[in-house]
Amino acid sequence: MARTRRAFFCGNWKLNGTIAESLALATDVRNGVASLREVDVAVAPSFTALHAVAKRLQQDGVDGPVMVAAQDCFWEEKGAFTGAVAPSQLADVGCKLVILGHSERRQLFGELDAAVNLKSRAALRAGLTPIICVGETLAERDAGETLGRIQAQLDGALADMTDAELERIVIAYEPVWAIGTGRNATPGQAQEVHRFIRTRVAMRAPAVAPKLRILYGGSVKPDNIRALMAEEDVDGGLVGGASLSAESFIRLVKEGSAS
Ligand code: 13P
Numbered sequence: 001m002a003r004t005r006r007a008f009f010c011g012n013w014k015l016n017g018t019i020a021e022s023l024a025l026a027t028d029v030r031n032g033v034a035s036l037r038e039v040d041v042a043v044a045p046s047f048t049a050l051h052a053v054a055k056r057l058q059q060d061g062v063d064g065p066v067m068v069a070a071q072d073c074f075w076e077e078k079g080a081f082t083g084a085v086a087p088s089q090l091a092d093v094g095c096k097l098v099i100l101g102h103s104e105r106r107q108l109f110g111e112l113d114a115a116v117n118l119k120s121r122a123a124l125r126a127g128l129t130p131i132i133c134v135g136e137t138l139a140e141r142d143a144g145e146t147l148g149r150i151q152a153q154l155d156g157a158l159a160d161m162t163d164a165e166l167e168r169i170v171i172a173y174e175p176v177w178a179i180g181t182g183r184n185a186t187p188g189q190a191q192e193v194h195r196f197i198r199t200r201v202a203m204r205a206p207a208v209a210p211k212l213r214i215l216y217g218g219s220v221k222p223d224n225i226r227a228l229m230a231e232e233d234v235d236g237g238l239v240g241g242a243s244l245s246a247e248s249f250i251r252l253v254k255e256g257s258a259s
Contacts (some may be wrong), residue, residue, distance in 0.1 A: 008236035011243025022049035030249030039257035054094025087126035113156025152255035178218025
């Protein structure tokens with residue numbers, strides 16, 4: 001069955017890599033996916049490597065086959081905000097996307113839904129595509145609160161966005177219990193939440209929801225991506241550990257976009 005939405009895979013490198021290591025990995029990924037036509041690919045290096053990687057991935061000033069994403073941003077454009085990075089600064093170094101509301105930001109850095117909303121809207125104003133992450137903890141899943149939790153995160157993150165803005169976002173469903181644990185959600189578990197997300201967006205923006213790309217993240221590997229991508233509402237992957245090796249990430253992108 002032909003996909004209605006273009007597959008999209010983003011490697012989230014988290015806190016890994018010198019500039020040299022990041023350049024080598026990005027170059028290998030680019031070379032490995034350059035011939036693939038039916039898929040969008042991005043990598044998200046650390047802040048310190050963004051500029052170098054973005055420059056490397058542009059070919060003669062023209063965007064290449066692999067886009068660059070940041071892993072976070074602030075919502076203000078400038079001012080007395082020590083340590084913060086503005087969305088326009090990310091655009092300035094060549095980023096096209098920014099991951100926002102990752103569960104590691106929520107859990108380790110105290111990020112709340114309201115902040116995810118402010119960051120996402122600021123990213124949109126700067127011309128970036130926000131990849132907005134939602135996901136429940138194991139305790140929430142065990143308590144039967146998965147969909148309620150997703151709904152609260154989604155409604156918080158998307159508050160006050162226009163339909164035109166909703167059309168430019170990507171959502172990533174990342175169950176916290178599946179991140180870095182080797183225990184991925186089953187395709188059925190992923191599909192249930194992805195369908196819920198699309199339905200929820202459809203209530204606000206019926207014309208946008210069918211086009212919205214919803215990525216799955218959490219122990220995605222080359223050998224489980226095909227089954228996940230076979231689900232109707234799974235449009236790609238946000239990949240941690242398996243994106244740190246070019247060989248496994250390229251294989252994953254090929255497997256995931258083959259069906
Ligand atoms: P893993 O693929 O290492 O489980 O990480 C998932 C993730 O958090 C991607 O953002």
